[in-house]
Amino acid sequence: MNRLNRVCATVALVAGMVGVSVESRAADLEVVINGLRDHGGTVRAFIWKGEEDFRDYAKATHSTRFNSRPGRAVLAFSGLEPGQYAIMVYHDEDNDQELDRFLGMIPTEGWALSNNPKITGRPAFEDAAVTIEDPGAQIVVRMVY
Numbered sequence: 001m002n003r004l005n006r007v008c009a010t011v012a013l014v015a016g017m018v019g020v021s022v023e024s025r026a027a028d029l030e031v032v033i034n035g036l037r038d039h040g041g042t043v044r045a046f047i048w049k050g051e052e053d054f055r056d057y058a059k060a061t062h063s064t065r066f067n068s069r070p071g072r073a074v075l076a077f078s079g080l081e082p083g084q085y086a087i088m089v090y091h092d093e094d095n096d097q098e099l100d101r102f103l104g105m106i107p108t109e110g111w112a113l114s115n116n117p118k119i120t121g122r123p124a125f126e127d128a129a130v131t132i133e134d135p136g137a138q139i140v141v142r143m144v145y
Helices: 003-017
Strands: 027-036 042-049 062-067 071-080 083-092 111-113 130-132 137-142
Touching (some): 027 042, 042 071
Parallel strands (some): 027 137
Antiparallel strands (some): 027 071, 042 083, 083 111, 083 130
């Protein structure tokens, strides 16, 4: 038994002796994506906890992808620790695994951020930050093309 497991077992045992329940809280999040256009390609979604790694796809807390289809899509993520998150979705129409940009700045493929902010320039974490505390949370994002 590693040290972390021993500590958790000890805390659970002591908590049980004094009548306190110990449970880990994990939230589930449903992300509703509205306004998808069907131009083929893949839709990619990323979730970051905290601003330090925001926009670095490799450091996303959770990510997923699916084949594009027109209209609406619903994604489900589970096991999120309570806290602040930013969600980004983009429609990778040419399947190059990047959000294509004109002059390196203006997206030429569809994109969405949690909170649906109106932004100019690179988005900041606080533009898209949402607080997830309870299981069953839902956010709706609107694709911008």
